[in-house]
Amino acid sequence: MRPEDHEEREARDQETEQVERLMGTLDRSPVRLPALRQAVMARIRREQSSPWIRAWRWLAAPQLSPLAASIALAAGVALLLWLRPFTRVVTTPPESGTVPIRLVFLAPQAATVAVTGDFARWDPHGIPLTRPQGDGAWSVELQLPPGLHHYVFIVDGTEWRPDPNAASQVDDGFGQKNSVLLVPGPRIT
Amino acid sequence: MSDGPTDAEVIEQVLDGDTDQFAVLVDRYGDEFARYAKYMIGSEDEAADVMQESLVRAFRSLRRCQDRTNFKGWLFRIVSNQCKTHITRRRRRSLESLDAATEIPAVENPVADAEAADLRRRVRQALQDLPQEQREALVLKYIEGLSLPEMAEALSVSVPALKMRLLRARRELLAKVQGVLV
Amino acid sequence: MPRLLLVGAIGCLATVPLTAQGRGTIEQRLDPQTFAAVRAIIDSARRDSVPSQALEDKALEGVAKNVAPARIVAAVRQLAGELRDTRALLRAAAPNAFLADGEIIAAADAQHRGVPPVELSSLRAHVSSKSSLVVAFTVLGDLTQRGVPAGQARDVVEQLIEAGVSAQQLADVPARMDVGLRVGAPPLDALRSALPVPLRPVRPPPGATPPKPNPSGHGYF
Numbered sequence: 001m002r003p004e005d006h007e008e009r010e011a012r013d014q015e016t017e018q019v020e021r022l023m024g025t026l027d028r029s030p031v032r033l034p035a036l037r038q039a040v041m042a043r044i045r046r047e048q049s050s051p052w053i054r055a056w057r058w059l060a061a062p063q064l065s066p067l068a069a070s071i072a073l074a075a076g077v078a079l080l081l082w083l084r085p086f087t088r089v090v091t092t093p094p095e096s097g098t099v100p101i102r103l104v105f106l107a108p109q110a111a112t113v114a115v116t117g118d119f120a121r122w123d124p125h126g127i128p129l130t131r132p133q134g135d136g137a138w139s140v141e142l143q144l145p146p147g148l149h150h151y152v153f154i155v156d157g158t159e160w161r162p163d164p165n166a167a168s169q170v171d172d173g174f175g176q177k178n179s180v181l182l183v184p185g186p187r188i189t
Numbered sequence: 190m191s192d193g194p195t196d197a198e199v200i201e202q203v204l205d206g207d208t209d210q211f212a213v214l215v216d217r218y219g220d221e222f223a224r225y226a227k228y229m230i231g232s233e234d235e236a237a238d239v240m241q242e243s244l245v246r247a248f249r250s251l252r253r254c255q256d257r258t259n260f261k262g263w264l265f266r267i268v269s270n271q272c273k274t275h276i277t278r279r280r281r282r283s284l285e286s287l288d289a290a291t292e293i294p295a296v297e298n299p300v301a302d303a304e305a306a307d308l309r310r311r312v313r314q315a316l317q318d319l320p321q322e323q324r325e326a327l328v329l330k331y332i333e334g335l336s337l338p339e340m341a342e343a344l345s346v347s348v349p350a351l352k353m354r355l356l357r358a359r360r361e362l363l364a365k366v367q368g369v370l371v
Numbered sequence: 372m373p374r375l376l377l378v379g380a381i382g383c384l385a386t387v388p389l390t391a392q393g394r395g396t397i398e399q400r401l402d403p404q405t406f407a408a409v410r411a412i413i414d415s416a417r418r419d420s421v422p423s424q425a426l427e428d429k430a431l432e433g434v435a436k437n438v439a440p441a442r443i444v445a446a447v448r449q450l451a452g453e454l455r456d457t458r459a460l461l462r463a464a465a466p467n468a469f470l471a472d473g474e475i476i477a478a479a480d481a482q483h484r485g486v487p488p489v490e491l492s493s494l495r496a497h498v499s500s501k502s503s504l505v506v507a508f509t510v511l512g513d514l515t516q517r518g519v520p521a522g523q524a525r526d527v528v529e530q531l532i533e534a535g536v537s538a539q540q541l542a543d544v545p546a547r548m549d550v551g552l553r554v555g556a557p558p559l560d561a562l563r564s565a566l567p568v569p570l571r572p573v574r575p576p577p578g579a580t581p582p583k584p585n586p587s588g589h590g591y592f
Contacts, residue, residue, distance in 0.1 A: 012356070019359040022366055023331035025309045026316075031223035032396070033237050034424045037215045037472075040244045047249075048208055122431040147473040148480060148509055150432075160436065167545050168513050170483050173429065173446040174438045180480070182509045184538035193420060209469050216420070 038145060098143035099183050103151075105129060105163065108136025110155045117151025117178070119144055126154045150178040197257035204251060211248050218261055219244065222268045228328045229272040231317045239275050243268040265343055273321055315365035323358035330355060397430045405440040412444070412451050421454045422472035453479045460488050464495040473505045481512035490525040497529055506538045513545035518558035527562065530570045540567040 107113050114126030119142065129138035150170065153161050162169050166179035193213065194202070202210040219240060226236035247254075247267050254263045316324055329335045329343065341348045398406050409430045417423045429450050433443035457479040461470055478491045486508075494507060507528050514524035531541055544565050551561025 015359050015363060019327070019362055020331065022308075022312045022362065023327060025305065025312055026228070026332065027309075028224070028332055029398075030220060031227050031233060031236065032220055033223050033240060034427060036219040036223075036237065036240060036244070037212055039241050040215050040219070040248075041209070041212050043241070043245050044208060044211060044248050047245075116435065118425075118428040118432075122428065122435040124435040147505055148477050150428075168484065168516050170480060172432065172436075173449065174433060174436055174442065176436065178432075180509070182506060182542050184506050184542045207469070209471070212469070212471070 042145075098145050100141055101144050101181065101183060102139060102141045103129070103163065103181075104137055104139045104165065105153045105161075106136050107138055107153075107155055110136075110138070112156055113138040114154045114157075115140060115142075115151055116154060117149055117181075119149055119151070124154075125157075129153075144181075144183045146183045149181040149183065151181060152176075152178055195258070196260040200251060200254060200257045200260060203248075211251075214247075214260060214264075215244055218264055221261065222265060225328055225333055226268060226272055228316065228332055229269075229321070229324060230275055231313065235275065235279075239271050240268065243271045246271070262343065269325065269344075276321060311366055312362075315362050318365055319358060319361055322354060323361055326351065326354045326358045327362060397427055397434075400431060400434045401443075402440065405444060408444045409447050412447050416451045416455065419455060419458075420470075421451060421458055422475055424472065425454065425476050426451055450479075453482070457482065457488075457491075460492050461495050464492040468495065471505070474508065477505045477508035477512075481508045481515070484512035485515045486511050486521050486524075490521045494525050494529060498532055506542050507532060510541055510544055514548070514562065517545060517548055517552060517561075519562055523559070524562075527566070527570065531566070531568065534568045534570070536567050543567070 103115055105113055105115075113129040115129060116123050116126035120127055127140060127142065129140040131138045150172070151163070153163060155161055160176065162177045163179035163181075166181060168180045169177045170180055172178045194210075196214065196217070199210050199213045203214075222243075223233075223236055223240050226239045227233045230236055230239060243264065247264050250267075254260060256263065316327065319327070325344070326340070329340050330337075335343065337348050337351055340346075341351055344351070346354070397409060401409060409426070413423045413426045416426055426447050429447050430443055433446060438446075454475055458470060458475050461468070461475065461478060478495075481491060482488060490511065491508060494511065495504060498504060498507070511521070511524055511528050514527070515521045519527075528541070531544070544562070544567070547565035548558075548561045551564050552558065556564070
């Protein structure tokens with residue numbers, strides 16, 4: 001190898017080493033996206049149920065012969081003209097994929113009440129409830145995805161209490177009880 | 190050892206009308222490219238959005254996946270394109286917001302070393318400042334740990350061309366990082 | 372010629388925003404050793420298609436409840452085992468069904484509330500492979516907790532599904548049953564009055580003596 005080649009090669013090796021070191025400072029731990037499946041499937045199901053998307057897919061699907069396409073078009077136009085006095089365009093609001101759920105907790109002596117659970121990633125501060133009537137009935141409206149949820153109320157920031165109105169309670173594996181909330185959705189039996 | 194259908198079998202079921210089966214592929218590959226997307230875009234939050242968009246697009250165009258035994262490779266190309274689209278659409282992020290979105294405390298050294306943290310920040314910024322092709326080459330090699338032949342297959346580029354791309358990318362990165370360091 | 376003849380307005384599909392995965396996750400809320408132990412359990416579970424979100428949630432729950440780290444790891448490990456076993460049970464009952472995470476979790480939950488695995492397995496085997504059974508498993512657990520024998524509870528749930536009741540109607544049954552329980556009705560009587568549709572007589576368990584005819588003539592149980 002010529003001296004210049006050797007120097008060049010050494011310089012490149014040095015560069016590679018430096019870049020390896022610099023890139024090595026970056027965090028290479030895997031990125032987890034636990035909510036990804038729910039988000040993706042919710043969008044896909046919305047698209048599947050949208051009549052516009054079904055029509056688009058049908059139109060964009062593989063091939064008709066030119067003659068068949070012309071006949072289909074002519075028939076479609078004729079049908080639309082015939083149906084015009086009877087058709088109504090109905091628009092429905094887009095689904096959010098979540099269901100509004102109202103939780104109520106009676107605690108007349110409490111200064112604060114919050115709720116936490118899997119839907120809040122067990123945030124120890126919880127989601128605050130309010131008492132609009134100023135009496136002992138604390139409430140909150142949550143938007144929850146369909147499925148099974150575990151939750152508890154937090155009274156005055158320190159006392160964790162299950163929901164006496166819950167359909168059922170279950171052991172939490174730590175010697176306490178969680179309340180169980182079932183949110184039925186359109187896609188689950 | 191997990192049982193379950195192959196990717197090709199799942200794709201066939203989805204195309205036959207069993208939409209719910211697509212969730213199997215989301216579970217298998219949803220996190221696979223999230224780290225790549227994070228470093229291509231510079232934000233973990235936005236990477237999550239890009240992964241979501243990529244998977245939905247993959248579902249929509251599933252019929253066009255020609256080699257069903259390599260759904261992963263096909264999905265990667267969608268993710269790569271989505272990253273590029275996302276980058277060109279978005280305005281330049283400020284350095285502060287980049288830090289807030291991507292700074293993750295190192296588990297093995299919980300006590301923050303200010304100098305090391307500063308170097309990390311500079312490297313991340315320099316990476317974001319590189320042309321997308323060069324950034325991608327560095328991310329695939331040094332973050333994802335792919336070999337040159339693997340990168341060549343993923344990017345549909347020849348190995349010699351990749352070597353040249355990496356050479357330029359390394360030089361650019363060093364220039365940007367060293368240009369900032371006094 | 373392609374079928375595409377119209378350019379339709381597809382509409383704007385709202386993106387479900389994903390909250391930042393880096394905030395409030397277990398790696399930030401657990402000390403490094405506990406995180407490493409929990410991470411290993413979760414990674415192993417993911418490889419076996421066991422729901423990992425539930426394991427993360429259990430770890431976060433432990434932190435929020437100020438549980439000792441060793442106990443958090445033990446709880447996560449136990450839950451992982453339960454979910455793994457439940458998944459295997461459901462897979463064996465319905466080899467071709469798609470097992471959603473929610474279904475596995477609901478079935479594991481039901482076992483915690485006293486439903487024997489055989490009843491979960493039977494329900495999964497008899498219901499269409501395309502149906503998810505999150506509500507069904509949960510209601511099965513609710514009825515069992517309220518004193519309905521598990522086999523009879525499973526038969527009622529199966530019949531309600533076959534009858535085509537909605538998810539909401541099925542989910543409402545336990546709460547409607549509480550009305551009868553609060554006035555002292557036996558569990559089966561309370562359940563009968565809570566049903567949204569009439570059912571054929573519930574099959575008694577093998578070897579049991581047949582039930583006496585119901586004086587009201589409904590003949591459900």
